[in-house]
Amino acid sequence: IPGGGTAFANLWAQYYYLSLYTNFTFFLNDPVNGDGIEQTDRRWLTGSDVGYRQTFRILDREGVLTAGLQTRFDNIRVRLGTQQKRSSLAITQESDIFEASYSPYLKLDLQILPWLRFAGGGRLDVFTYNVTDRCGTDCSVRPNGTASDSISSGKANLIFGPWAGTEFFMNAGTGFHSNDARDVVLNPSATTLTRAIGYELGIRSQPWTWTEFLATAWLLDLDSELVFVGDEGTTEPRGKTRRLGTELSARITPVEWLSIRGDITYTHAEFRKTGDAIPLAPQFTAFSSVTARLPIGLSGTLQMLTVGSRAGTEDNRVKLEPFTIFDLVFRYKIPLAPPTGRLEAFLSIRNVTNTDWRQAQFFYESRLPGEPAGGVSDIHFVPGTPRMFLGGLTWFWSA
Structure with missing residues (x-):
């Protein structure tokens, strides 16, 4: 044009x-x-x-x-x-x-x-x-x-620098989440679109061409939190919440064929009116990976995911179990090229150490035959996947 x-x-x-x-x-x-x-x-x-x-x-x-x-x-x-x-x-x-x-x-x-x-x-x-x-x-x-219903949103970001490979940034913005359409028509007085407001300060630095570091501090306010209800197997809107958090990350490439990545986050989440914990909200998470690439088209990545203990109830008296799992992924660029694009084979080994872990956890009342009619409050969980092998062939192309 x-x-x-x-x-x-x-x-x-x-x-x-x-x-x-x-x-x-x-x-x-x-x-x-x-x-x-x-x-x-x-x-x-x-x-x-x-x-x-x-x-x-x-x-x-x-x-x-x-x-x-x-x-x-x-x-x-x-x-x-x-x-x-x-x-x-x-x-x-x-x-x-x-x-x-x-x-x-x-x-x-x-x-x-x-x-x-x-x-x-x-x-x-x-x-x-x-x-x-x-x-x-x-x-x-x-x-x-x-x-x-309708809602307006805005975002603003200021980036200062770079000086000596380092820049600073600050941003603020609003967003929202929408509630179930059935709940909206059943209860016209309920809030349809719930407001979220966030703020962030950070620094990004690349002191050398082979390194990059990032550090941020942020705040997120929600006008209404969706909380899991075990008796119904669904969620319900609750009061206003606030999350305060920080994130540190690093990307390092010490040699051309080797890449190292690490990310750590810490979050404090609570209901603004009572100061109670938000059930299931992650507090500490970490992710890291090491990738090696060989000239023959073969690469391998070992990655780790950690999710720390977190509140199972609003009064924080029940803690949900943390977990750490490792995955291993191999990729090979097949030299036999199709008419367009390229072919790549992969093999993924999930949960390499075959760790027993809980993928999803909730605390609520349930009842087995023979237990009291009012039920028993306990932690209910979905077992995490055991060691698993997954392979395949991928065709990459562009029109």
Whole structure:
């Protein structure tokens, strides 16, 4: 486009299907048939991102201005019921949902001074919900109706430097999360789009060409937290929360064929009104990897993931178990090239040390046959995967 502008358009589509059988509380609510839950979710998702990007100069300073519109449409059929040994017992909810969002946005990247750059923008998100009950009078919950809501968001980033390979940055911005469309039409007074506000300060340094270090401190406030409810196997909105955290990371390439990476995060998360802990919120996490690449096209990566102990309840009296697992990944670039692109074979060994670990953990009441009618409070968990081998062939190409 004349004048240095660029028009862009991205379109996408996705089909999603979920069939899930669960039983979170065993025989707590139904001592005869059990508390089995059956969920199905079929949906088509389509969306777009179209816009225009223009470079410009003002007072001899370079900038880029982008204006665009993002859209997303979800056409959904969801069904919720009870089951015993994967045989349906009753339907409690079945709905058709059409959810649409329209999001115009504006972004600006401007080099204000040789040592100061601004990047920021704003957007407006408009959501519409249309829920149609397909269950009839037999269902205990029958959401039906339409609703709409909108929310504006903004972000601003200032980057200072670089000086001696080091730059400083600060940013602030707002975001949101949307609640379930069925809850929105059932309770019109409830908050549809929940605000989030975040702030961050950081430093990024590359003192030598083979090293890069990053350190940040951040704060995130949510107007409403979604907390897991074990009795229902779902989440419910709770009060306002605050997270304070810091992150340290390093990238080192001591020689051309060897790369080392490390990331450490620490987060303090609490409800703002009471100071109670946010259940399941990670406190300490660490990730590291070492990658070696050979001239013959073979590479290997050993990586480690650690998640520390975290609160299982709001009063912090129950702690969930930490874990550390190691994975090993080999990749080989096959010299036999296809007509376009390239072929790559891979072998992944998950949980190399075959560690017993808990992938997901929750604390709530459940009941087994013979236990008290009111149930027993305990930690419930999903076992982590044992040592597993995964291999395949990947074809990379570009149109």
